[in-house]
Amino acid sequence: MTDRLAVLLSIVALVLMPTSGVAETYRWIDEQGNVTYSDRPPQPKDNGAPALDAKPAPDARAPELKASDTKAPEPKPSAALPEMKTLELKTPESKGLTAPTQTPKRFEVKGAPPAGAMPRIGPTKIDDLLELAGVRVQLAGLLHRVAADLRPPPGQMSPADQAAIERVLAQSLRHETIYAAVRDAFRLQVDRPNLEAAAAWLRTPVARKIVGLEIASSEPGVEQKVADYAASLKANPPSARRLELLQRLDWVTGANETSADLVAAIARGLSSAVSAAGPQDSRLRPGQIEDRAAQVRARATETLREVRAMSMLYTYQTLQDEELSEYVRFSGTDAGRWFSISMHKALVGAVGRAVEQTATELVRAVPLERWARATTPARQAVK
Amino acid sequence: MTIPLRTIAVAIMLSLCLAPVATAQQRKAVAVGNDLDRAQAAFQGGRYAEALALARRGAAQAPTSARALTVRAGMAEFMGEFEEASTYYDRASALTPDDPELIYRTASFAVRVGEYDRALTQLDRLLALQPTHVRWLFQWAPTYLQAGLLRDHPSLEHIVQIKLDILTEKGDLAQARQLARSYAIVRPGENYCAEAQAKSRDGGGEREDTFKAFRLATLAQPDAADCIWWYGQWLSDEGYVRLGRLMVIEGTRVTASAGNKESGARYLRVRLGGKREVPKRAEQLFLIARQRYLRDGDIDGAVRLFDESIRLSPAFARPYNYRATIAADLGDREAALAWLQRGVQADPDSWRTHRNLGKLLAELERYPEAEMHLRKVVELFSDDAGGRLALARVLYAQGKYDDFAKEARAAVAFLANWKAPVPEVRDFLAKFDRWGPGASLPPAPDPRIIIGWNYD
Numbered sequence: 001m002t003d004r005l006a007v008l009l010s011i012v013a014l015v016l017m018p019t020s021g022v023a024e025t026y027r028w029i030d031e032q033g034n035v036t037y038s039d040r041p042p043q044p045k046d047n048g049a050p051a052l053d054a055k056p057a058p059d060a061r062a063p064e065l066k067a068s069d070t071k072a073p074e075p076k077p078s079a080a081l082p083e084m085k086t087l088e089l090k091t092p093e094s095k096g097l098t099a100p101t102q103t104p105k106r107f108e109v110k111g112a113p114p115a116g117a118m119p120r121i122g123p124t125k126i127d128d129l130l131e132l133a134g135v136r137v138q139l140a141g142l143l144h145r146v147a148a149d150l151r152p153p154p155g156q157m158s159p160a161d162q163a164a165i166e167r168v169l170a171q172s173l174r175h176e177t178i179y180a181a182v183r184d185a186f187r188l189q190v191d192r193p194n195l196e197a198a199a200a201w202l203r204t205p206v207a208r209k210i211v212g213l214e215i216a217s218s219e220p221g222v223e224q225k226v227a228d229y230a231a232s233l234k235a236n237p238p239s240a241r242r243l244e245l246l247q248r249l250d251w252v253t254g255a256n257e258t259s260a261d262l263v264a265a266i267a268r269g270l271s272s273a274v275s276a277a278g279p280q281d282s283r284l285r286p287g288q289i290e291d292r293a294a295q296v297r298a299r300a301t302e303t304l305r306e307v308r309a310m311s312m313l314y315t316y317q318t319l320q321d322e323e324l325s326e327y328v329r330f331s332g333t334d335a336g337r338w339f340s341i342s343m344h345k346a347l348v349g350a351v352g353r354a355v356e357q358t359a360t361e362l363v364r365a366v367p368l369e370r371w372a373r374a375t376t377p378a379r380q381a382v383k
Numbered sequence: 384m385t386i387p388l389r390t391i392a393v394a395i396m397l398s399l400c401l402a403p404v405a406t407a408q409q410r411k412a413v414a415v416g417n418d419l420d421r422a423q424a425a426f427q428g429g430r431y432a433e434a435l436a437l438a439r440r441g442a443a444q445a446p447t448s449a450r451a452l453t454v455r456a457g458m459a460e461f462m463g464e465f466e467e468a469s470t471y472y473d474r475a476s477a478l479t480p481d482d483p484e485l486i487y488r489t490a491s492f493a494v495r496v497g498e499y500d501r502a503l504t505q506l507d508r509l510l511a512l513q514p515t516h517v518r519w520l521f522q523w524a525p526t527y528l529q530a531g532l533l534r535d536h537p538s539l540e541h542i543v544q545i546k547l548d549i550l551t552e553k554g555d556l557a558q559a560r561q562l563a564r565s566y567a568i569v570r571p572g573e574n575y576c577a578e579a580q581a582k583s584r585d586g587g588g589e590r591e592d593t594f595k596a597f598r599l600a601t602l603a604q605p606d607a608a609d610c611i612w613w614y615g616q617w618l619s620d621e622g623y624v625r626l627g628r629l630m631v632i633e634g635t636r637v638t639a640s641a642g643n644k645e646s647g648a649r650y651l652r653v654r655l656g657g658k659r660e661v662p663k664r665a666e667q668l669f670l671i672a673r674q675r676y677l678r679d680g681d682i683d684g685a686v687r688l689f690d691e692s693i694r695l696s697p698a699f700a701r702p703y704n705y706r707a708t709i710a711a712d713l714g715d716r717e718a719a720l721a722w723l724q725r726g727v728q729a730d731p732d733s734w735r736t737h738r739n740l741g742k743l744l745a746e747l748e749r750y751p752e753a754e755m756h757l758r759k760v761v762e763l764f765s766d767d768a769g770g771r772l773a774l775a776r777v778l779y780a781q782g783k784y785d786d787f788a789k790e791a792r793a794a795v796a797f798l799a800n801w802k803a804p805v806p807e808v809r810d811f812l813a814k815f816d817r818w819g820p821g822a823s824l825p826p827a828p829d830p831r832i833i834i835g836w837n838y839d
Contacts, residue, residue, distance in 0.1 A: 126569070251821040251823075252818065252822060253821075256823075285713060287708075287711055341823035
């Protein structure tokens with residue numbers, strides 16, 4: 001099962017956009033039951049009622065910038081676009097471990113409170129902040145992808161095993177449970193002044209626009225769009241200023257490190273669960289599992305960086321440089337850094353534990369030998 | 384140091400090969416032979432715990448078989464079960480008091496546990512078994528005859544080598560050198576130090592050959608400070624801290640360089656416990672415990688031996704570090720922390736213990752405490768670039784950005800001289816300079832640039 005990590009790398013990179021500067025967005029459900037997120041209110045043709053009222057908060061102001069925030073040297077025009085690699089991370093190890101071929105189900109987040117109902121006066125609740133930041137929705141996207149990658153390729157398991165796996169995935173990767181774990185872990189990091197400053201930023205129009213884009217990027221099926229976009233960049237490369245801003249955004253949010261730590265947490269969870277299910281004498285000690293997680297992290301870091309660079313270009317393609325610049329500035333403030341660091345810890349811890357629990361349940365429901373058989377290519381029939 | 388673990392391993396193999404399968408007419412003897420054969424196979428296969436178990440069974444089934452008892456004693460010695468080894472060597476000796484091989488084994492065992500006088504008595508007994516003329520030649524013949532004599536009578540060379548170890552371990556290097564010269568173990572005019580350095584540079588041969596070459600250099604050339612120092616450091620790295628300490632002291636004493644004298648004094652202080660001597664038995668228990676943990680994955684056995692080593696030598700820092708490593712390996716970081724804190728109390732100048740403690744505290748995000756210990760690390764050993772990078776990371780985590788930059792730059796500059804460019808740190812510093820602090824902590828790689836310093 002650890003072989004599936006190669007696939008998970010791409011998931012994590014794609015889903016973990018910088019989470020520090022995200023805001024309310026519009027969300028509605030159409031007649032077919034599809035959930036749509038957008039940075040614009042639903043139009044009549046959308047034929048659905050808005051679930052979130054996300055009017056701009058006219059009184060919200062971005063925190064004052066520090067002098068150092070404006071000191072970045074003017075980037076020179078550059079044709080030095082980093083070589084774009086395809087986002088598919090299929091390695092020999094991941095043969096037969098690709099996501100199921102059926103159309104991915106759209107994910108839905110239940111119980112998201114209407115943003116318009118959030119109090120603008122008085123202390124901001126943690127749930128409100130996370131809602132503003134789009135954490136709930138993006139977490140759903142992440143879990144959806146994790147579930148897809150833990151699922152065996154279609155047709156390789158017996159119907160009974162497949163059903164058991166689906167049951168485990170539905171129960172162990174329950175969005176509300178894991179969101180609660182993230183929130184509880186985040187709560188331990190709370191710093192009131194920074195929380196309020198972050199909330200104020202998240203209520204700005206530009207932040208809300210950004211969160212809309214990030215949520216859209218966390219939707220299942222976005223990989224192909226990113227790949228198409230990557231292909232288009234060869235003919236139409238981004239400006240040096242845009243690249244500089246994105247690199248800086250990655251720096252101030254530490255998003256790449258979050259992705260790498262998340263990969264390590266997933267590796268740790270999978271190794272731990274698989275090891276515990278194996279024979280007693282071949283089980284790994286916690287220290288050995290840590291070593292493996294560190295190795296996976298080290299191997300993944302560079303790949304993640306490349307994947308992430310492309311994802312960021314895609315996600316923020318409609319954003320003006322000035323808007324992106326605002327995002328960078330906020331992320332570099334004390335409040336921005338606090339939010340990034342706190343979210344990093346909360347997310348890595350909660351997702352890691354969830355993956356371990358899910359993997360434990362999966363190998364309990366379907367023994368390891370049957371998983372191993374499922375990943376072995378079927379023999380050719382001999383005529 | 385003629386009897387490192389490998390030598391014992393060879394001796395055990397020989398004992399196992401000579402096991403009494405010839406007396407297999409009786410069923411019991413057959414069973415013993417089978418057990419010893421299986422013990423041999425287990426030992427060859429690196430399954431030492433199983434080999435010891437089989438040797439125990441063999442000795443229990445044949446309590447009057449000197450060979451079975453010796454095999455059990457040898458296996459027990461190899462595994463650090465010294466009480467058991469002592470008991471079974473004694474039982475075997477009672478059955479075959481004049482067996483030269485057994486006498487040699489008991490002598491070397493006595494050296495291993497620091498019972499030097501007992502070892503010398505055994506060596507006298509071994510010598511007494513030789514024919515009179517051989518004894519006479521060994522004791523009175525001029526040096527030029529000794530080389531041939533030792534070649535023709537290997538047991539005599541064993542006697543000399545063990546005596547050399549005893550003398551050096553007792554700190555009487557002058558007498559050891561005289562003994563080595565008088566028995567032609569070293570020859571005057573030969574540059575053993577140059578040979579040893581060449582072997583070390585080439586790096587192609589067996590590690591143990593290089594070690595032996597430095598040992599000869601130490602015995603032959605009292606002024607070869609570099610080689611004596613190297614020998615001491617090698618011994619320290621391998622865990623032979625008692626002799627290592629003596630050699631480092633000697634190398635520091637004879638060096639003409641003030642810088643080297645300072646370096647030697649620091650080495651003694653931060654790696655070898657300063658004035659705290661470690662009893663031989665505690666050192667050997669530590670050494671074998673480390674093998675049982677790292678080589679065999681035998682945590683229970685290793686823990687028992689580490690604990691015994693600590694009991695015998697409470698100020699010896701190394702076993703505390705391994706107890707902490709094992710605790711962390713088992714997922715108990717609080718216990719690891721407690722072991723390291725005990726280690727720091729036991730030896731407040733132990734560079735490695737402060738380093739491990741600082742890094743663990745950093746992992747636990749207890750940054751102010753981590754900073755305190757990591758500052759101590761770079762104070763104790765300012766060339767520790769990995770420790771300095773760990774300190775830089777902890778400073779950054781606390782928002783002490785200027786201090787971070789200073790420490791990180793110092794480490795990068797130092798590492799550049801060692802051709803260890805740490806590009807990830809340079810990249811981080813460049814971004815920090817350009818954009819100010821980011822949300823991620825800086826990388827803190829631990830380049831292994833200094834031989835031996837990572838072996839503790």
